[in-house]
Amino acid sequence: MIKGTELLVKALKEEGVDILFGYPGGQAIDIFDALYGEKEIEVILPRHEQALIHAADGYARSTGKVGVCLVTSGPGATNLVTGIATANYDSVPLVCITGQVPLGLMGNDAFQEVDIVGIVRNICKYAVTVRKREDLGRIIREAFYIARTGRPGPVLIDLPKDIQQELGSEEYPKEVSIRGYKPNEGVHVGQIKKAVNTLKKAKKPLFLLGGGVNISGANEKMLQLAEKTGIPVITTIMGKGAIPSRHPLYLGNIGIHGSYAANHAVSECDVLFSIGTRFNDRITGKISEFASKARIIHIDVDSASISKNIVVDIPIVADAKLAIEKVLEYVIPPKIAPWVEQVQAWKEQYPITMDRYPGLTPEKVIRYINEHYDSPIVATDVGQNQLWTTQYLELESNRQLLTSGGLGTMGYGLPAALGAQLGNPHRQVFAVSGDGGMQMNIQELATAVALELPLTLIVFNNGYLGNVRQWQQLFFDRRYSSTCLTYRRSCQRNCLDKDKCCPPYTPDFVKLAESYDAYGMRVTQEEDIPRAFAYAGEHRKAPTLLEFIIDREANVSPMVPGGKALDQMILDC
């Protein structure tokens, strides 16, 4: 007979968990005690539970393993909520264990009691309270299975304190069988053949690849398929890296900040072969004009993603990798030379650039990374920093770009990079943030210092919440409502004087980094980019924050205004 906590630790080991992201508290103290001195599992202590779950998320996205979170009840649990929704949207496998007040106290409004299962029910793949000690092993086994199979996602186990302490069986089940959960493991060959036949006759076919290709690890097969057929490829932000982004067949991201070539290709194509995408509104633009000339083939492991936003002609419910392998077996390359020539011309004629801004630009910083680092992992925050990064960053494969694509969670970048560095100790990891998002989880600098991580944090500082400011500039007559981060109460109201009388920025990011015992450097000129990265490279046992002061009103271009079709993009905004 062993305690519930001991069974939990045993289960974690059996699941191959070697890193766990935890923050202790009253109702989780027994679990932390069981982990004390445990050699096979390293417990990481981030400084806030929201950052904790983003770190587990970054670890999971960058390694493909399940990220594990352990927090206490009440506020510990509720601080996970944003991270659970983030992971759920982007199909990230997490198992979150929350301490809970003893069963007998549940419902009594006990200290630090919340109904966390009720709170997260609609934003996770599965959430469950353990109500009997004898169910504990099975529930943990099922949680890991559900998190990592099918369309992956976050699972929450709420573990009351008395179950943690109760003695019971030490058996951890090997098998798992859940009657309400049978992930699709096959491929419907008939549908594959239909898709292949449609493709064979196409004059203007196009591959649209989403995050599902990267999650299933179909990259190599997908590259083979693209090369065998010669069909051009576009991706969503989550799908970037599905084939190497420098590949001649790759036209760029689609969507409201996608490339001209990608957006026009999707508007002009006659067969859109889409894999592992949800057709989210950020990529479709005006939905009635999306790929309006095309027959649409859609492969997705989640049947609920098929024909949800876009009505599909040939649906295929399957894991992307399995389906792509089958397509490779049957596919006959179509004759499409004029089409390829056309899209290549668009690609050459309308590259994405920030050339109109003199001096230091995010483009130059990201391109520096492209030229000097071999397959780095880059976690972004949300906003302009994310859009610039996903536009300019070159990727070799999957698990390199970590970004909150679905929920768009500010504060994601730094902790996600931290988790990724822990999972990939020998790789270069960057966090790219804006000055707004960096302050949403800045406390994780302490964690990165404590763990001696050689993270490089890139802050694009324009003193604004830049993405919203860009919208305000373009569509709200420059009424910069609540987006200026240099604002002081003594500023004149409705100020548009962006250069002259602004108070100094707070915080001083360089001093702030130093106060955490990290390194910091401010960069104001283009010429200093190499020096800055060299400075960061000197510190192999501590994080370095590089603050790049950029044009306050630099915009992300091109852009499809809200409600417009993809080919009605503003090239220069």
Place this chain on the structure above:
Amino acid sequence: METKKRWISMYVENQIGVLAKVSGLLSGKNYNLDTLTVGETEDSTVSRMTIGLTMDDVTFEQVIKQLNRCVEVIKVVDFTDVPIHKRELLFIKVSSCHEKDKEEIFRIAQTFDLKIIDYDKNTVLIQCIKTEQGVNEMIALFRRSFVNRIEVVRGGSVAIEAISVSER
């Protein structure tokens, strides 16, 4: 797109929170629910839900997919166009009844196969078991005949596959 009435019969885990999961999913996705009934089945680990919704084909397909995605949902069956038996329980209490009203109520009960299950000097309680449509019609009838004097409680439909009857 054209909306129509749909019926779903669903097997779910008989656990705390499953009803909240299903109703929360439907409301969270902005799907409008007409009725939902739930109860334990012959297997005490399984509950069965009967759900009535009014929506178009595309939305309904999404609802089925979303429900199927829930780990707690064991099986979803579309009852919209299959032979089923479907009944709803209705109680109507009519108050301030004179003798004449009572006579009228007893006549209605006889005509429409309703059951008087309780009464006193001024009040009559009627039990009605019919399809949803039948229940609607009975409520309309009583509302017309006994203006502002009726109290209505209805249970939502339960449904089961027919054996040899094809009439719905």
